[in-house]
Amino acid sequence: MKRTMFAVIAVLMVLSLVLTGCQQEEETLKIGILVPLSGEVKTFGESTRNGAMLAFEAAIADGLDIEIVVADSKCDAQEGANAANKLIFEDGVSMILGPVCSGAAIPVSEIAQANDVLMLTATATNPSVTINEDGSNKDMIFRACFLDPFQGTVVAKLAIDDLGAQTCAILYDMGDDYVKGLAEYIQSSFTDLGGEVLVYEAYTSTDTDFSAILGKVAAADPDVIFIPDYYDKVNLIAAQLVEKGIEKPLIGCDGWDSAELNTELISEGYFSNHYSPADERAIVQDFIANYEAAYGTQPDALATLGYDAANMLIQAIKEADSTDATAIRDALAAEEFEGVSGNITFDANGDPIKSAAVVQIQDGVISFYKFVAP
Numbered sequence: 079m080k081r082t083m084f085a086v087i088a089v090l091m092v093l094s095l096v097l098t099g100c101q102q103e104e105e106t107l108k109i110g111i112l113v114p115l116s117g118e119v120k121t122f123g124e125s126t127r128n129g130a131m132l133a134f135e136a137a138i139a140d141g142l143d144i145e146i147v148v149a150d151s152k153c154d155a156q157e158g159a160n161a162a163n164k165l166i167f168e169d170g171v172s173m174i175l176g177p178v179c180s181g182a183a184i185p186v187s188e189i190a191q192a193n194d195v196l197m198l199t200a201t202a203t204n205p206s207v208t209i210n211e212d213g214s215n216k217d218m219i220f221r222a223c224f225l226d227p228f229q230g231t232v233v234a235k236l237a238i239d240d241l242g243a244q245t246c247a248i249l250y251d252m253g254d255d256y257v258k259g260l261a262e263y264i265q266s267s268f269t270d271l272g273g274e275v276l277v278y279e280a281y282t283s284t285d286t287d288f289s290a291i292l293g294k295v296a297a298a299d300p301d302v303i304f305i306p307d308y309y310d311k312v313n314l315i316a317a318q319l320v321e322k323g324i325e326k327p328l329i330g331c332d333g334w335d336s337a338e339l340n341t342e343l344i345s346e347g348y349f350s351n352h353y354s355p356a357d358e359r360a361i362v363q364d365f366i367a368n369y370e371a372a373y374g375t376q377p378d379a380l381a382t383l384g385y386d387a388a389n390m391l392i393q394a395i396k397e398a399d400s401t402d403a404t405a406i407r408d409a410l411a412a413e414e415f416e417g418v419s420g421n422i423t424f425d426a427n428g429d430p431i432k433s434a435a436v437v438q439i440q441d442g443v444i445s446f447y448k449f450v451a452p
């Protein structure tokens with residue numbers, strides 16, 4: 079009798095040891111969503127998070143063992159780095175979806191790479207997000223969007239070919255990696271295509287009075303004005319252009335994509351973007367319907383890219399069938415993904431090659447203009 083009891087206890091002890099062992103191995107995979115939820119461009123973070131959560135919640139309901147932690151990067155290098163350190167060292171995430179802004183994504187990519195954390199930014203378009211200064215690849219870092227040299231060419235070509243521009247002004251924030259990079263790409267594309275850059279003027283992120291720069295623009299009288307900045311700055315500059323009576327087509331890039339862009343200030347404008355609700359593919363129309371049912375608004379490009387990026391991670395986790403970030407990285411790198419924002423396969427740097435959707439603003443009204451293939 080005693081013997082059997084000992085045997086039973088022993089078996090139970092071994093069983094519980096095995097079970098706890100298994101449990102440790104199958105620890106829930108933690109994923110950080112790192113996006114700007116406060117500050118000047120918080121619509122970027124809200125949209126990206128909403129799009130990503132639509133995908134993650136569906137996967138969790140489907141039985142995928144993941145936990146999501148959301149953090150605020152504020153579209154800022156230091157805030158982004160602090161939040162990434164907290165996600166990695168306090169919350170124990172092994173993957174990060176984000177940051178949105180290149181200025182935050184570049185420093186966070188370095189932290190992620192150094193700590194074997196997989197990072198997939200849905201939206202950061204500056205080349206330095208995925209490559210080191212010496213040109214080598216950051217092998218834990220990927221993105222779901224096209225890059226700035228491409229969108230710089232798209233808008234420069236649009237100005238020359240579609241609007242017949244021969245001259246331009248380019249205004250840019252010299253302290254922002256995304257804006258400064260884009261200004262350079264637009265400048266070189268516009269010049270290569272035979273155009274002349276009459277005004278190339280920098281401001282700083284805290285500037286609110288642009289009268290000196292706009293005085294130079296008025297004097298030079300360019301055919302178009304490029305403002306490759308985020309929507310909050312575009313609103314400020316566009317208001318002062320109206321005040322000064324400068325009426326030229328305004329051209330920007332994906333940073334204009336916000337419900338808070340003050341389109342009423344823009345009589346003629348264009349910007350490059352990552353998706354259009356006018357895209358008739360079923361995958362796009364189904365996503366729009368699902369998103370509207372969940373949030374009551376039409377998804378913007380950030381929501382769409384957030385959704386695509388989350389689904390790419392989900393697919394990689396399932397394919398790897400492991401919680402190991404390096405195994406998931408290998409699965410992600412090999413993915414052929416059909417996204418709402420277009421098909422995504424990565425090149426050797428972890429960058430996809432994708433089309434741009436150009437958006438037009440006419441007397442304050444936004445509409446789809448055209449797709450541009452790479």
Ligand code: PHE
Nearest residue numbers: 179180201202203256332333
């Ligand atoms: N591309 C921007 C950046 O790199 C972020 C962005 C993407 C903003 C899409 C709006 C829409 O900083």
